[in-house]
Amino acid sequence: MTAADLLASDFATLPQLIAAHAAERGGKTAVADETRTLTYAQLDARMSRVAAALQRDGIGTGTPIAVVAAPSVDYAAVSLGTLRAGCVATPLSPSATPGAIAAMIADSAAPLVFLDAVNATTLADEPLTARAIRLDTPAFEEWLAPEGARPSEPDIHPEDAFNIIYSSGTTGTPKGIVQSHAMRWQHLSRNAAAGFADAVTMIATPLYSNTTLVSFLPTLGWGGTVVLMGKFDARRYLELAQAHRATHTMLVPVQYQRIMALPDFDGFDLSSFRFKTSTSAPFSAALKADVVARWPGLLVEYYGMTEGGASCGLNATAHPDKLHTVGQPMPGHEIRLIDEDGNEVPPGEMGEVVGRSPAMMNGYHGREGATRDAEWYDAEGRRYIRHGDVGRFDKDGFLILMDRKKDLxxxxxxxxxxxxxxxxxxxxxxxxxxxxxxxxxxxxxxxxxxxxxxxxxxxxxxxxxxxxxxxxxxxxxxxxxxxxxxxxxxxxxxxxxxxxxxxxxxxx
Incomplete structure (x- = not known):
């Protein structure tokens, strides 16, 4: 099937889409870091070598494969190759303590963990439950299946696990959020109007973060180009965006704040930008207004959570009078507000945010009790996810967040x-x-x-x-x-x- 046919279908996997793009536009750059680039043909081939190596080693479908590293083209290839083998991508935060990282690897039961030089040093004294492979040494190339290798194609169902995203933790019991292929398909398919097919998307947040993946995955699914940045620096970001003629980006509010504060911000040519997004943290109305005024392209703020539930979107460019809100529920997403007893509150009143949509987590990895605690069911028995926030809707249906119920x-x-x-x-x-x-x-x-x-x-x-x-x-x-x-x-x-x-x- 062509990429267009797959995107128009009810369900397709990301590896299938990348294979289609490789066949149709193999010479186009798929992913670039600050030292290397991979075309779609090269990315597709490298993914297949990863998947074939996993299958050669007897690693079955549904098995988590961990990565602890800075963003790079090989990081991308390993995560995507993991999916092609039918395994579960498990990106972990390098900023966690060594003990917490080791605990997450053990909790996931991943048999393999891929590391870069910095994180190999960090974890050198930790007893790991997984075999470690260095991405930046000949050992990785030696581990890969030979060039031209093609893995057997697994039978992937929408409800199967796509990835596990871990919460931060130092107690030794971090929670793994299991997201399905169906959930990620929703992130791809709902972006039909976002223009990712010819996008050049600047990625300046880590690849273990859901914040990053909601831009990274649709860009590759639709056939655009991803530019990966290592450690964030505001001026370097603008230099790369200008050089690559970036069209799309996802940044957290503090990154917008640092970029907009540069004295020479207005000297950079950012005219290629069409679509800027933000999520993950409170985004002040004043900062939104500054971005809208001085940075070309739409600014859209998303409110949601890694566990899924429901998402809101605020087109800040189109709604300058709503910058104090996080927008309205996205199409197909439903948010309700409930009181301490689990009853819905009257319109206009404050309550705990619960949401449902086609994009919701399967649950917490190995933690049925925690999964139940995160769920709320309405009178018809429909499942919602508790967001842990308190808010209220204004008269136009825009959500105003008041506080965090869980003190996150x-x-x-x-x-x-x-x-x-x-x-x-x-x-x-x-x-x-x-x-x-x-x-x-x-x-x-x-x-x-x-x-x-x-x-x-x-x-x-x-x-x-x-x-x-x-x-x-x-x-x-x-x-x-x-x-x-x-x-x-x-x-x-x-x-x-x-x-x-x-x-x-x-x-x-």
């Missing part, structure tokens, strides 16, 4: 779970009790701050340094405060709003 901190586009940081703080011998809250940050959007009850007099700077040494780079506390007692409710729950108020008033 989003810093620089990364999810930080306070309970993980609190668990590390409590391991310090001088700490009797601890809480972590998110506070506004110009640099990161939000940043985590710790509040501790001490058993004995010790320098807070020493406790802060001890804690940050045990956290991932994106998790580290910006500050630490001491108090005599944490405010708690009658059932013992820490009242974090009171801590935020006290911090803002300077009484901590």
């Amino acid at each position: 901190i989003i810093s620089g586009g990364f999810n930080i779970y306070p309970s993980d940081l609190e668990a590390v703080l409590r391991q310090h011998p001088a700490v009797a009790d601890a809480a972590v809250i998110g506070v506004p940050s110009e640099a990161w959007g939000e940043t985590p701050v710790g509040i501790v009850v001490l058993r004995e007099e010790v320098p807070l700077d020493a406790v802060l340094a001890w804690t940050n040494d045990r956290l991932g780079r994106t998790q580290r506390l910006a500050a630490l405060h001491a108090t005599d007692e944490l405010p708690r409710s009658a059932i013992g729950k820490v009242l974090k709003r009171e801590l935020r108020d006290a911090l803002a008033e300077g009484t901590l």
